[in-house]
Amino acid sequence: MCGRFALTATADQTAAFLGVGELQDFPARYNIAPTQPILMALAAPPRPPGSNLPDREALLVRWGLIPAWVKETRGFPLLFNARSEEAAGKASFRTAMRHRRALVPASGFYEWQQSGAAKGQAYWIRPRHGGLVAFAALMETYAEPGGSEMDTGALLTTAANPAIAHIHHRMPVVIEEKDFGRWLDCRRQEPRDVADLLKPAQPDFFEAIPVSSLVNKVANTGPEVQERFEAPPEPKQKAPSTTTPEDTQMSLF
Template sequence: MCGRFTLAATPDEVAAFLATLELDAFPPRYNIAPTQPILMAMAGPPREPGSNLPDRVALLVRWGLIPSWCKDPKALPLLINARSETAAEKNAFRAAMRHRRALIPATGFYEWKREGKSKQAYLIRPKGGGLMAFGALMETYADPGGAEIDTGAILTTAANDQIAAIHDRMPVVVRPADFARWLDCRTREPRDVADLLAPVEPGFFEAIAISDKVNKVANTGPDIQEPIGVAPPAPQPAGKPKAAARAAPADQLKLF
């Protein structure tokens, strides 16, 4: 799963990466947690002939998807992730997978490796730094009073051999060359973009051991990413069974 991530890039860098209009100013975010606002990019409305406007729009959504059919969000688990292997069939994600595919910009995410009774935190980021985009889904939920809220979830896939040494799942990473195809929900069905849901190749990421400061949502400074000198775990040999999935922390299964 992906339960925390970071976006430590300037608005101009993010806008250029996603090919959207200029973004409002926002500070670096080092410990983005469920239910907080997150930035997404989606395909915009069809452009007029000759227009030079970007064909993507950016919006802020609540991290934790609420299906449009949900009658009582308090009775629903917090859907921060969607398994890419089954999202097109699951009732909670099927409509979004067909009609509202999105991208979430990030500069890294956090994962925890179980070591006996303890857990070691890792910052997992593109090797050498820089931006990446998670495959994501967006859904607009209207409560009984008529108020609307945009919500979203990160798509996950099986970990590659490198990340499997830490956790058995990882976010889907969509490369810039595939942005347009992934976001095209007008002419491309889920089956037409299923190939983009594969794990990113080993070597794309680097894993950096960090302290347990990241465990607390209140810790939001860059110091939570400081290395602590623990060597990353060795990649699992191909074909070796991956570790059992880690249970989601209880506070991530509550909406409010």
């Protein structure tokens, strides 16, 4: 799964990477969490002949997809991830997978190595050679009972590659730049036509950097959440004594 990520590139760098029009300046975001606004790129509506407008557009959506058929959001689960293997057939994601595939720009994501029932060591997982990465995503516009509309979205995940699997068994789907157009083209490319893109990133694509538990709290939003930190190993518990009272007595024999 992917429950936290970061976008620290500038607006100009992000717009150029996605191939969208000019973006309004925004601050670096080091700890983006579900229910917060995230940037998405989608295919733009058909342009008139000769138009110089880009064929992709950007919008802010709430991270946590709400299907259009939901009547009451209270009690409905927060769908911030969607399993890519199931999205095309699952009721919550089927329509978005066919009509509203999207890209989410990121500088990397966070994952936790489980330690029993609790979160263990946190990792900042970023492209090994730096720069931005685009996660496969889905967008859905939800019409609230009062009449207002809210754009919502979810990230697609897949099985983790061998370099990440020791941390977590899932990872976000990465769409390569050469495949942006095909992934976003929902008019001509059906879900089955882009299924080959829903695969783990190459094992050498990401590097995992251990970080502190600061990232666990949404309120921590500064660059310090990405500073390298490795928790010391837990001390080994002393084995209980197996001696008997007789063993402790002095003996003349």
